[in-house]
Amino acid sequence: MPRKTIYRLSIYLRCLVRLRENGIGTVSSEALAKAAGVKSTQLRKDLALFGNFGTRGLGYDVAELSAKISGELGTSRLQPVILVGVGHRGFEKEGFEIVGAFDLEPNRRRDKKVALPILGIEQLPKFIAEHGVRMAILSVPAAVAQEMANKLIAYGVMGILNFAPIVLEVPEEVMVNSVNLAIELENLSYFIQS
Amino acid sequence: MPRKTIYRLSIYLRCLVRLRENGIGTVSSEALAKAAGVKSTQLRKDLALFGNFGTRGLGYDVAELSAKISGELGTSRLQPVILVGVGHRGFEKEGFEIVGAFDLEPNRRRDKKVALPILGIEQLPKFIAEHGVRMAILSVPAAVAQEMANKLIAYGVMGILNFAPIVLEVPEEVMVNSVNLAIELENLSYFIQS
DNA sequence: AATTGTGAATTGATTCACAGCT
DNA sequence: AGCTGTGAATCAATTCACAATT
Numbered sequence: 001m002p003r004k005t006i007y008r009l010s011i012y013l014r015c016l017v018r019l020r021e022n023g024i025g026t027v028s029s030e031a032l033a034k035a036a037g038v039k040s041t042q043l044r045k046d047l048a049l050f051g052n053f054g055t056r057g058l059g060y061d062v063a064e065l066s067a068k069i070s071g072e073l074g075t076s077r078l079q080p081v082i083l084v085g086v087g088h089r090g091f092e093k094e095g096f097e098i099v100g101a102f103d104l105e106p107n108r109r110r111d112k113k114v115a116l117p118i119l120g121i122e123q124l125p126k127f128i129a130e131h132g133v134r135m136a137i138l139s140v141p142a143a144v145a146q147e148m149a150n151k152l153i154a155y156g157v158m159g160i161l162n163f164a165p166i167v168l169e170v171p172e173e174v175m176v177n178s179v180n181l182a183i184e185l186e187n188l189s190y191f192i193q194s
Numbered sequence: 195m196p197r198k199t200i201y202r203l204s205i206y207l208r209c210l211v212r213l214r215e216n217g218i219g220t221v222s223s224e225a226l227a228k229a230a231g232v233k234s235t236q237l238r239k240d241l242a243l244f245g246n247f248g249t250r251g252l253g254y255d256v257a258e259l260s261a262k263i264s265g266e267l268g269t270s271r272l273q274p275v276i277l278v279g280v281g282h283r284g285f286e287k288e289g290f291e292i293v294g295a296f297d298l299e300p301n302r303r304r305d306k307k308v309a310l311p312i313l314g315i316e317q318l319p320k321f322i323a324e325h326g327v328r329m330a331i332l333s334v335p336a337a338v339a340q341e342m343a344n345k346l347i348a349y350g351v352m353g354i355l356n357f358a359p360i361v362l363e364v365p366e367e368v369m370v371n372s373v374n375l376a377i378e379l380e381n382l383s384y385f386i387q388s
Numbered sequence: 389a390a391t392t393g394t395g396a397a398t399t400g401a402t403t404c405a406c407a408g409c410t
Numbered sequence: 411a412g413c414t415g416t417g418a419a420t421c422a423a424t425t426c427a428c429a430a431t432t
Contacts, residue, residue, distance in 0.1 A: 004423080006384050010377040014359060028391065037361040040391095041425055048393060056392045056431040074387050075289045075380055082294040095269045098310065098331075100276040100321050104338070106312040116292065118300040131293050135382055137375075144298070159382035161375070165208060167231040175385045177378045181331075181355070183204040184371045186269055188329055188353035190200050191369045193268045198401080222413065234413095235403055242415060250409040250414045 001072075005046045009069050011036045012043065016066040028059035080133050084148060085140030085163075086118055094165075094182035096189075121151070128155045135159040142166045149176075195266075199240045203263050205230045206237065210260040222253035274327050278342060279334030279357075280312055288359075288376035290383075315345070322349045329353040336360045343370075 015035040019027055029047075033040040047053060047065075050072050054060045119127065127133070136157045140148050145164030152160065153174055162168055162178040170176055209229040213221055227234040241247060241259075244266050248254045313321065321327070330351045334342050339358030346354065347368055356362055356372040364370055 002423085003381070003385075006381055007377060010374075010380045011361075014377075029393095030391080035361070039425070041394095042423090044391095044393060045424080052393070054392050057390045058432070059391065073380060073384050075383070077289075078286070079290050079379070079383055080293040081290050081379060082296060083292050084296045086295050086297045092272070095271075096273050096275050096329075098277050099274040099325050099327065101280055101310040101312045102276060102278045102315055102318055102321075103280045103312050104315055104334070106314045116295045118295045118297050120300045121296055121298055124296055127294050127296075133293065134386060135290075135379060137292075137379075140298070158386040159379075161378050161382060167205075167229070175382050177382050179373055179375070179378060180204075181373070183201060183208075184355050184373060185273070185275060185329060185331075186204045186267060187197070187200055188355060188369050188371050189269070189273055190267050191197075192328060192352040196401085223415095224413085233403070235416095236401090238413095238415060239402080246415070248414050251412045252410070253413065 013069045083137045125155045137161045139163040207263045275329045277331045319349045331355045333357040
């Protein structure tokens with residue numbers, strides 16, 4: 001199943017959840033595609049890759065389709081994830097300066113107390129083993145990212161959501177998704193300057 | 195110029211910066227492509243879209259190519275960006291639980307003092323106008339994201355890096371890049387379960 | 389009448405293969 | 411000899427068009 005389809009299934013699922021919250025029981029591919037920001041044929045092609053769940057002339061049952069997509073994605077149970085590297089930023093180096101921060105409730109206590117305790121790296125192997133952790137969010141400086149990824153993998157992590165601005169080298173069976181905020185900003189700035 | 199190419203140009207640029215820091219003056223498409231995680235033909239095709247900067251038999255001048263890409267991306271000067279919506283999370287709702295947080299220096303003071311003051315939303319229009327802000331990072335709960343995006347656009351923001359898990363409706367001239375961390379995690383979890 | 393599911397057509401992106409420089 | 415630049419070929423993704431179904 002293509003990666004892009006998997007992404008879109010996640011989006012469809014979130015739209016379906018919202019529909020259900022609004023008490024809607026049936027939806028056409030046209031309407032769901034609109035909500036997800038894609039064309040209806042694409043939605044139907046995506047779904048066709050793992051089954052036929054619609055009723056011609058009527059559409060899809062929201063609850064049933066949610067269940068099918070959820071089953072396909074394997075998102076039934078809560079997954080444990082760890083966060084490695086807390087709170088480093090550094091946009092200035094990359095050409096962007098965060099000049100202001102805004103919030104609906106600017107004076108609300110930022111809930112540092114309910115947040116998790118931050119543990120030292122030496123506690124990683126025990127923690128990963130005990131909690132059955134298979135995925136990590138890696139948000140350390142570029143210079144140590146590869147080394148830290150190697151450790152995570154050695155300790156059993158199979159999936160890494162990488163925020164460090166480098167290309168990680170990993171064994172084939174390990175999956176990396178990279179998110180580079182500086183590049184996202186750079187991309188935006190390119191398309192708005194014209 | 196295709197969006198995907200722009201993304202890759204950003205990546206090439208970062209690789210070139212690292213090469214320069216290491217005192218390397220010339221690089222072949224083969225070597226640069228390796229560092230960027232793409233094929234060398236793709237790199238050459240990407241560059242061909244806006245010029246011929248290489249020397250056959252030799253490769254590319256690192257400084258010159260950096261300058262060309264930087265010029266093309268328009269990343270010469272520091273861009274002001276604002277952050278709207280501070281510190282909301284909520285992965286549990288989406289099927290993932292952050293069970294642990296790790297850092298190289300777990301007891302370091304998280305620098306809340308050097309961070310920006312957080313302003314109220316009512317100060318947005320004045321701030322945007324005064325600082326010439328054209329881009330915003332939007333990280334508010336889904337329920338208020340569309341409304342807040344509308345405000346930002348009305349005040350002059352042209353590019354939004356959206357972290358809210360919804361599809362924003364915006365006028366054609368406004369650019370939105372969405373990053374959905376829950377979907378990235380879901381995607382990872384799909385590909386590691388097999 | 390409405391809407392799905394899908395083969396065919398189209399569009400887009402990537403890779404190959406090699407001519408052309410240095 | 412080595413490496414770029416690029417037309418041609420391939421591969422992948424999207425969209426069209428419509429027959430099939432309720």
